Amino acid sequence: MNTVRQTRAGAIAIWIFVLTPFLGLLAAGPIAWGWGLTTLDVIMFVIGYAVTGFGVTAGYHRYLTHGSFKANRSLRIALAVAGSMAVEGSPIQWVANHRRHHAYSDRDGDPHSPWRYGTSVLAVLKGLCFAHIGWMFRGELSNRARFAPDLAGDRDMQVVDKLTGPLVAVSLLTPALIGGLVTGTWAGALSGFFWAGLVRMAILHHVTWSVNSICHVVGERPFVTKDKATNFWPLAILSLGESWHNSHHADPTGARHGVLRGQIDPSARLIWIFEKFGWVRDVRWPKPERLTAKRVATSPAS
Known part of the structure; x- marks a missing residue:
């Protein structure tokens, strides 16, 4: 069985965490015109985006989903916590969704094929x-x-999974x-919540x-892949390297x-560090011979 029914509370949570940031983005222009961004807001935005973004890309995706490397326990937990703070779901559920995507990519069973x-x-527009x-x-x-029996049976991941709500807060x-x-002001608190909280979360969501x-x-x-995954360079930096998606689908376990x-692949650089x-x-860095075997054949220049 590929799926289970979502609870009513889960559905309500999705609506809240999708619509609220979107409304925040709509209000961003007028608020910026009236208040402006402070240096503190920018610093908190960048740090928050990096921590939660890498939590998803290096943590949820390359590590927990695909096993691109092995991490010590402290880092394993830290990456799962950082990913949870991105407000994209609990680590076990995120991994289950993504492994299912790879199992049925762009075919019946894929949870989100366009x-x-x-x-x-x-x-295609509807898709x-x-x-x-x-x-x-x-x-x-x-x-x-x-799709995620290894994580479902892992006590550390079970704890982080249960703490997803508090970590979102x-x-x-x-x-x-x-x-x-x-x-020392309520205005400073509201500005930080808006720019480094809601707007940061919304941008990471849409990326x-x-x-x-x-x-x-x-x-x-x-x-060569069995689906229609592409490399889309304009998103490379914002996605922290995830938009090299064709390359990823050609070698899913690659770090x-x-x-x-x-x-540019910031997540790979972080893993290198x-x-x-x-x-x-045991980092699974790409092997030249494997890449060569997967390259699309090109016609010789005339």
Whole structure:
């Protein structure tokens, strides 16, 4: 069985955490015009985006989902906590969803393929909306027991999973607390909550969802895969290297997704730093011979 029914509380939570940041983005312009961004807001935004973003990319995705490296227990827990603070779901559920995506990528069973409605312009546009955000409202959750049995049976991950709610609160309220304490005003607290809390979360959400949608429709496909995953360079930095999606689908367990010359991959660099400090081991760096075997054949120049 691929899916289980989502609880009513889970569905309500999705609506809250999708619509609230979106409304925040709509209000961003008028608020910025009236208040402006402070240096403190920017610093908290960048730090918050990096911590939670890498928690998803290096933690949830490359480590917990694909086992691209092995980490010591402290880092393992830290990455799961950081990923939970991105407000994209608990680690076990996120991993189950993504493993299911790889198992059925762009075929029946894929939880968020943009090609589910067909290949006409209208069908693809509808599919993009579904892959970007619509799939979360279907009321289905990928079966943890089938797709993430290793994490479901891991006590540390069980604890982090149960603490997802409080960690979300910490993620959103910490910037407000810092802003209030540093400025000594409610305005500083509200500004920190808005820019480094809601807006930061919303941007990271849409960047992550864009990998599900845009990176299966628009971009280059230099490697052979069984689906339509693409490399989309404009998102490389914001996605912390995740938008090299064709490369990833060609070699899912690879620790580096930006494998070609000039492809920036901040998450791979972070994993490299962890390796240098001795916090991770057995990193699955790309092998030249494997990449060569997966490259799309090109016609010789005439």
